[in-house]
Amino acid sequence: MSDQKPTHREWGARTTPRLQGNEHWWPDQLALNVLHQKHPDASPFGKDFSYAESFAQLDVDELSADVDALMTDSQDWWPADWGHYGPFFIRMSWHAAGTYRAVDGRGGGGTGAQRFAPLNSWPDNGNLDKARRLLWPIKKKYGEKISWADLLVFAGNRALETMGFRTFGFGFGRADIWAPEDDIYWGPETEWLATGDERYTGSFEDGNRVLDNPLAAVQMGLIYVNPEGPNGVPDALKSAQDVRETFARMGMNDRETVALTVGGHTFGKMHGNGPAEAVGEAPEAAKIHEQGFGWANKHETGLGEYAVTSGLEGAWTPTPTKWDHSYLDTIFAHQWKVTKSPAGASQWEPVEVREGYWVPDAHVEGKKNPPVMSTADMAMITDPDYLAIAREYHEKPNVLVDEFACAWYKLLHRDMGPRARYLGPQVPDEVLIWQDPVPEHEGPLVSDDQIATLRRQIAESGLTSRELVSAAWASACTYRQTDHRGGANGARIRLEPQAGWDVNVRSGVAAVIDRLEQLRDASDANISLADMIVLGGSVGVEMAAKAAGHDITVPFTPGRTDATQEMIEVDTHAHLEPRHDAFRNYRQTQATSIPAEHLMVDRAFMLDLSVPQMAALLGGMRAIGVNVGEDNDGILTGRPGQLSNDFFVNLVDMGTVWEPVDEAEDRFEGRDRATGETKWTATRVDLVYGSNSQLRAIAEEYAADGGEQRMIDRFVSGWVKVMENDRFDLYR
Structure with missing residues (x-):
């Protein structure tokens, strides 16, 4: 036997979970991980920590002053453009909140997920690792009183204020997560910025190009659209189609889309002053000594004037750190042509720059540059509907001010739910319809x-x-x-x-x-x-x-x-709308190709249920007979209407043999092993409690002698959870 120690590579090959984990060996097995991700010991603050109570100790005015001061406190290790970090923080906040999608409510800035993979390493989030590190001294100062989730979004809101724009307000209340949200489906591609249109059906040519649900971005690793145009082709009309669909997936209409584009691009610049190949790996692939920093740029200093992020290079307006109406002035004042940035990206520059529109360089004193637009910007004056709105904003700048303020507020808060969840002194009094308002309770509570x-x-x-x-x-x-x-x-x-x-x-x-x-x-x-x-x-x-x-x-x-x-x-x-609900054995015909048991886990996750609660609720509701319609699938009891453990007792009974009754294997018959007589019918979501090892372990405990009381206890706890999930006046 050799006494030679293994190298770190050999040791890693033996212990790396992704090489030996269950998902590797059985990729189609039902995964319950998403229902375990809120482990009480996951947070460094402990299971009894209340962010709302901790936040109540925060001096918001002091925090605001500190964030405001940071805007112009330029750091040598990452110098600010024009000496102001405001545009950088706006992009960080926008990209944190902008992953939200209305279809399934996932994404958004409400959890601080931008700190973790994959978001921290998306190409579209290039160099935002530096923005978060710039905020670290403030987070260090306030500790648990301010979450990263709130701070990442608040910084962009304050940035607007420091550059002359008055925002609609701000609501705190976003508690941090402490691990990646692995349950979110970001697309089918296996490479960043893949151009195969795998997430689309139809095409531009047939006028029926549709983005697959629940996705909201055009390519893997983007927040919204490719700024160069669809698949990098600078076609403004086609870009407008992408912009409209992706912003709609976020719950934004045409006016909100134009307002956000115009208002957001009033500030800052794009970065592509150098060869794209000089940029290194994203943070998750960075070497250990780089301490989580990604996208190391080997061209010249790689900083300031040589920064490369999107690959496009230049500012939209001649006043990039000031709120004004120069974005629309600039875009309407010029004829535009497609050019290439130093990084090789397609962008638009004026055929001839008019006097007053030259942009002072962000870092080189005395240097002037032409204004620049992306293909997505050109969509604002190419698409007829967007053009009409842009012209209205140009003619009525006060309308733009109001609508950008409202759209920005919606962008930052869309994933927070009702206004009752907002904290802090900057929450505006006005309640908006997208916040799903309910009236205040009047009079004494029922006794x-x-x-x-x-x-x-x-x-x-x-x-x-x-x-x-x-x-x-x-x-x-x-x-x-x-x-x-x-x-x-x-x-x-x-x-x-x-x-x-x-x-x-x-x-x-x-x-x-x-x-x-x-x-x-x-x-x-x-x-x-x-x-x-x-x-x-x-x-x-x-x-x-x-x-x-x-x-x-x-x-x-x-x-x-x-x-x-x-x-x-x-x-x-x-x-x-519940197009599928395993708890009631309901599924709309051809609503999705995803197996019913996986949809069950997703529904349980949405309802914030544990695995034991999910199992007890499903088995108990089967016993009560709460199926949609008249079918008896899964009603594995001779006494329907009673809250019993019969579902589990009869499911794990070895005297029953199950066989599929359809080719899709969605419905099954349970026959008596001795006589062949049909005893029960069931669906996939019923039988998975006997086939999946984790679920069977729970099913057997509920089916055991004395297990009925355990099942009822979990049923009641799960039931109350579902009934009170939206009682934000009770739970923060």
């Missing part, structure tokens, strides 16, 4: 005695446990923790578009809500319909448990209010 009376009346109303549970779940399960939208508060289930959703129509929830409203109206209790729906669900769970021999009380906290139709942004609210 405990009144709640007890209502519980009894609901139980005696003739409504079944199945109907009550189904209606409450339908109201609350729209919540998604990615952007804190949806949920039971507001009782939006009775309004459009929710009232017309297929899952709600087929579940018959309207009749249940009508009956609950009658009970509410006949009562002297000051209680909203939103509260009545949730209370009804709690009563339904209690009724089902009692029928199974368990006396339980489901916790209920009143205080919800009822939204009006005018409070709903219908277009973006449509993204909350």
Whole structure:
């Protein structure tokens, strides 16, 4: 036996998880990692840390002064353009918030994810590692009182203020994560900036080019669009199509898109003054001694005047550190031609620069440069609809001021959810429709005695446990923790578009809500319909448990209010529609090719459930019979309507043999092993609790003698979690 020690390469080859992990050997296996990522020991602050409480100790005025001072405190290791870091921080904040996509609520600046891969190493985030390091002394000073997530976004907001623009306001309240958000699907490509259009169907030529859902950027590693044009081709009209679709995926309309482009590009410059090949690896691939710095530039000093980021080179306006209207003045004052930057990127420069539009160099005293536009900028005056808006802003600059302020505020806060989650003294009083507002609660809360009376009346109303549970779940399960939208508060289930959703129509929830409203109206209790729906669900769970021999009380906290139709942004609210819901064995035909069990995990993640809670809720709702429509798939019990552990008992019973009944293997029959008689039918999301080793381990515990009580305890905790996910007045 050799006593020679292994080299670090040999040792790494033996222990690197990605070479030996389960996903390597069984890539199609159901991954539950996303439901484990909020480990209580993941944060350095501990499981009891409250960011809201810590932030309350922060002097926001002092923080603002420190950030403002940093803007012009130029550092030799990363010199500021024109001696002002403002444009740099605007880009950092924009790119932190701009990953948000309305389709699934993922992305955005609300978690500080820009610190981690892949975002910290996207080509479009080139050199933003330096912007974050510039902020480190401020983060060091304030520690846990200010999150990185808030600081990264706040810095850009303050940057605008220091350069003469008055913002709409700012809301703090973004708590940090401490690991990458590995569950986010950023696209199918296996290389950065791939030009194969893998994420599109159709083409520009046939007029039917569509970006795959839920993606919002045109290429892997970009926030929005390629500034040089689609796949690097400087075609402004085609670029306009890309711009329109990607900004719409972020929840922005044409006016907001033009306002953000014009307002944001009023400041700063693009960087490409050197050969692109001189730029080194991104932060995640940097060598250990580089300490997380990426994109090392070997051309000349690699800093200041030689910086290379996007590859385009130049400023949009002659006053790059001042809020004014020179962007539109500049773009409308010139004829433009396509040129190449020193890095070889396609960009647009004036055919002839008019007097007053030469740009002072960012670093070389006395040097003047022509203004520069990207192909995406040229889309603003090439696309007819964008052009009309740009001309209006040019003629009415005050309109641009107002609309850029609102669009910028929306950009920074779109993923934060309702305004109730905002913290700090700079939150504006105005409530905007995209914040999913609900009315303030008026008058005294319903009393405990009144709640007890209502519980009894609901139980005696003739409504079944199945109907009550189904209606409450339908109201609350729209919540998604990615952007804190949806949920039971507001009782939006009775309004459009929710009232017309297929899952709600087929579940018959309207009749249940009508009956609950009658009970509410006949009562002297000051209680909203939103509260009545949730209370009804709690009563339904209690009724089902009692029928199974368990006396339980489901916790209920009143205080919800009822939204009006005018409070709903219908277009973006449509993204909350449950096109699949494993807990009710519901899936719209051909809604997606993703296997149902994977969609189940995604839904559980959106609802912030643990794996045991997910399992208990699904098994318990099967026992109660809360399937959409009349099918009995997964109702593995002879006593439907009772909150029992029968689903798990019968699923893991070795006397049953399961076989698929369709070619897609979406539905199955369970036959008696001895007689061949059909006993049950089920779907993939039912059988996965017996096939997946992690889920089977939990299923067996719930099925074991004494396991029913454990299952009911987890069911109740999961149920209350779903009902109260959007109670931001209770949980911060």
